[in-house]
Amino acid sequence: MHAEDFNPVPGKPDQIAPELQRVLAPNPGPMTWRGTNTYLLGTRGVAVIDPGPDDPAHLDAILGALGPHRHVSHIFVTHAHIDHAPLARTLSAHTGAPVLAYGDAGAGRSDVMLALVARGLLSGGEGVDTGFRPDRALSDGAETVGDGWTLTAHWTPGHMGNHMVFAWQDAVFSGDLVMGWSSSLVSPPDGDMTDFMASCVRLHARAPRVLYPGHGAPVRRPAERIAELVAHRRAREAALLAALAEGPGDLARLTERVYGDLASVLIPAAQRNTLAHLVDLHKRGAICAAPELQDDAVFALVRKDDKKTTNASGRS
Numbered sequence: 001m002h003a004e005d006f007n008p009v010p011g012k013p014d015q016i017a018p019e020l021q022r023v024l025a026p027n028p029g030p031m032t033w034r035g036t037n038t039y040l041l042g043t044r045g046v047a048v049i050d051p052g053p054d055d056p057a058h059l060d061a062i063l064g065a066l067g068p069h070r071h072v073s074h075i076f077v078t079h080a081h082i083d084h085a086p087l088a089r090t091l092s093a094h095t096g097a098p099v100l101a102y103g104d105a106g107a108g109r110s111d112v113m114l115a116l117v118a119r120g121l122l123s124g125g126e127g128v129d130t131g132f133r134p135d136r137a138l139s140d141g142a143e144t145v146g147d148g149w150t151l152t153a154h155w156t157p158g159h160m161g162n163h164m165v166f167a168w169q170d171a172v173f174s175g176d177l178v179m180g181w182s183s184s185l186v187s188p189p190d191g192d193m194t195d196f197m198a199s200c201v202r203l204h205a206r207a208p209r210v211l212y213p214g215h216g217a218p219v220r221r222p223a224e225r226i227a228e229l230v231a232h233r234r235a236r237e238a239a240l241l242a243a244l245a246e247g248p249g250d251l252a253r254l255t256e257r258v259y260g261d262l263a264s265v266l267i268p269a270a271q272r273n274t275l276a277h278l279v280d281l282h283k284r285g286a287i288c289a290a291p292e293l294q295d296d297a298v299f300a301l302v303r304k305d306d307k308k309t310t311n312a313s314g315r316s
Contacts, residue, residue: 045073045147054086078175108161158196187272248300
């Protein structure tokens with residue numbers, strides 16, 4: 001399927017596999033494309049995966065899709081962005097079903113990201129449901145057995161610290177980790193490029209047959225798509241290192257060097273992705289930041305001679 005062929009009607013349930021429906025939320029945009037995919041799994045007791053934004057029309061669509069013979073038994077949330085999580089609490093109040101996820105909106109952040117938060121780095125990008133808290137926190141590898149279905153939770157930080165994917169048989173509900181229509185935004189301090197790349201490798205190793213993403217059509221060739229996304233990130237990293245080879249720069253200047261001319265609406269997301277790569281390269285000792293690692297720092301390559309001097313001094 002070509003990306004432009006994916007155009008479901010918001011609120012209308014689509015049967016996309018045996019026992020599985022998709023209901024598209026009415027929240028299209030540059031970060032959500034056609035909108036958020038809410039999945040309904042099961043023929044009696046239903047698992048709702050990513051209930052989406054707190055929109056009364058979408059709540060009605062989910063409840064209407066159940067019909068007279070089904071009920072919601074569990075609500076799973078891949079991560080606490082505002083296009084995935086806020087309706088969970090309202091849906092839970094209507095159905096009595098518990099909300100399950102890795103943790104609250106700040107859970108799963110790496111030590112580097114926690115340090116950035118302590119120094120004042122704010123979230124950016126898709127928006128965080130800061131009040132999100134699950135009724136049940138899922139550990140990595142936790143199995144939830146429902147009415148005719150089993151979901152296995154896998155912690156996959158990167159797009160967000162509390163991001164999880166949910167494996168069902170040979171399929172995976174991949175949230176915003178892997179999508180077919182676009183690469184994911186990785187926006188510090190919620191997003192972490194080091195973790196994102198590791199999570200892509202981990203998902204690839206599971207060898208799923210199909211991915212059901214948070215936005216867009218099912219990904220029918222997961223291995224190919226994951227390889228494309230990893231290659232895309234490596235290419236961005238190479239372009240950023242080439243830009244730094246021209247000389248030090250701040251975030252805005254480096255983003256312009258790497259991305260070139262962009263529509264103004266896309267610049268903030270491009271800067272957040274650039275920052276994610278810069279934090280990753282800083283962690284790996286490839287670049288330095290002055291006066292300290294932060295979004296307003298000036299970044300520069302660490303030259304081989306600088307590394308030799310550092311090693312000789314005995315300091316890192």
